[in-house]
Amino acid sequence: MTTPVRITVTGAAGQIGYALLFRLASGEVLGPDVPVRLGLLEIPAATRAAEGVAMELDDCAFPLLDGVDVFDDPRAAFDGTNLALLVGARPRGPGMERGDLLAANGAIFGPQGEAIGAGAADDVRVLVVGNPANTNALITAAHAPDVPRDRFTAMTRLDHNRALTQVARRADVPVGDVRRVTIWGNHSATQYPDVFHAEIAGRPAADVLHVPEDGAGWLTDDFVPTVAKRGAAIIEVRGGSSVASAANAALDHVHDWYRGTPEGDWTSAGVVSDGSYGVPEGLVSSFPVTARDGRFEIVQGLELNAFSRARLDASVAELAAERDTAASLALL
Numbered sequence: 459m460t461t462p463v464r465i466t467v468t469g470a471a472g473q474i475g476y477a478l479l480f481r482l483a484s485g486e487v488l489g490p491d492v493p494v495r496l497g498l499l500e501i502p503a504a505t506r507a508a509e510g511v512a513m514e515l516d517d518c519a520f521p522l523l524d525g526v527d528v529f530d531d532p533r534a535a536f537d538g539t540n541l542a543l544l545v546g547a548r549p550r551g552p553g554m555e556r557g558d559l560l561a562a563n564g565a566i567f568g569p570q571g572e573a574i575g576a577g578a579a580d581d582v583r584v585l586v587v588g589n590p591a592n593t594n595a596l597i598t599a600a601h602a603p604d605v606p607r608d609r610f611t612a613m614t615r616l617d618h619n620r621a622l623t624q625v626a627r628r629a630d631v632p633v634g635d636v637r638r639v640t641i642w643g644n645h646s647a648t649q650y651p652d653v654f655h656a657e658i659a660g661r662p663a664a665d666v667l668h669v670p671e672d673g674a675g676w677l678t679d680d681f682v683p684t685v686a687k688r689g690a691a692i693i694e695v696r697g698g699s700s701v702a703s704a705a706n707a708a709l710d711h712v713h714d715w716y717r718g719t720p721e722g723d724w725t726s727a728g729v730v731s732d733g734s735y736g737v738p739e740g741l742v743s744s745f746p747v748t749a750r751d752g753r754f755e756i757v758q759g760l761e762l763n764a765f766s767r768a769r770l771d772a773s774v775a776e777l778a779a780e781r782d783t784a785a786s787l788a789l790l
């Protein structure tokens with residue numbers, strides 16, 4: 459058997475953890491010939507529940523599952539890890555914005571970043587799911603200065619998938635006909651889901667959907683708020699924050715990171731900005747990205763009209779404010 463990929467999942471006894479671990483072990487994400495070893499990191503009060511999850515993983519007899527280890531210590535959990543899925547954090551409740559979680563959750567990510575920097579494998583890749591995901595990823599990266607910046611990502615794939623479905627519904631086409639939508643900025647209510655470069659069955663989405671350059675009508679009144687506030691809508695209707703769709707998006711993100719985005723298409727991910735599209739270097743912002751050979755690259759050269767520019771700038775201003783709040787809380 460080839461050497462297993464070591465995957466550490468934090469918050470492994472939580473809801474999203476439960477929805478993603480079994481699929482990671484099944485082979486559907488990294489591939490049918492890639493063995494995995496799972497590390498489940500939890501707070502001490504939840505390690506017993508994590509042991510229960512480990513027992514259930516055993517009971518699936520997944521041929522690709524090399525083993526499961528439960529940890530309550532980040533140093534031990536991230537030792538030698540190739541892939542770190544940082545899910546463990548409090549979800550928001552009704553009436554909260556994700557940024558309100560910074561004070562409660564931010565302190566989780568510094569020690570985890572340090573542990574990743576201290577002991578993870580040289581090829582470690584990190585996906586932060588716990589909210590506020592972009593700024594938590596910034597905190598994690600800041601505590602692991604020797605790990606290359608392109609290994610730290612935040613999840614905006616759920617927003618991306620939501621946008622695909624909204625466009626497909628509007629155009630009355632199968633979701634597979636929609637390509638090249640983009641989520642820009644923060645995983646928050648200020649995010650900007652962009653259809654100006656999207657295609658529907660090969661045609662410009664803005665033409666098919668009759669979207670004017672100034673975004674008036676459906677784009678401004680319906681599409682952008684529906685996608686940007688979908689998390690809050692799920693909390694209201696389901697009575698709890700997204701779980702299965704969030705786990706699915708995390709697995710889509712990991713799948714594409716390791717195995718590549720389809721030719722001619724791109725996805726969205728929060729990555730450490732290199733200054734592209736005027737987003738200040740170092741902020742973790744969502745961009746259109748392709749993945750090749752295990753690396754995300756920001757899609758370059760897209761024209762942003764005045765409407766898109768203003769929306770992106772507003773979301774980036776929020777990211778800068780979250781970074782400043784994190785600094786004032788001594789999280790950076």
Ligand SMILES: NC(=O)C1=CN([C@@H]2O[C@H](COP(=O)(O)OP(=O)(O)OC[C@H]3O[C@@H](n4cnc5c(N)ncnc54)[C@H](O)[C@@H]3O)[C@@H](O)[C@H]2O)C=CC1
Nearest residue numbers: 469471472473474500504546547548549587588589613704
């Ligand atoms: N980026 C995105 O698109 C999305 C992000 N989320 C976020 O994901 C996070 C997790 O959500 P759920 O699984 O529903 O929450 P949950 O409350 O069911 O599970 C969270 C788990 O994290 C554990 N945990 C807390 N502190 C920890 C630490 N320091 N180390 C390891 N584990 C720790 C808890 O014990 C708990 O088991 C939330 O912050 C939520 O807002 C949720 C949906 C989408």
Ligand SMILES: O=C([O-])CC(=O)C(=O)O
Nearest residue numbers: 550589616689690699700
């Ligand atoms: O909205 C929330 O708090 C959970 C989340 O991030 C999402 O569903 O996008």
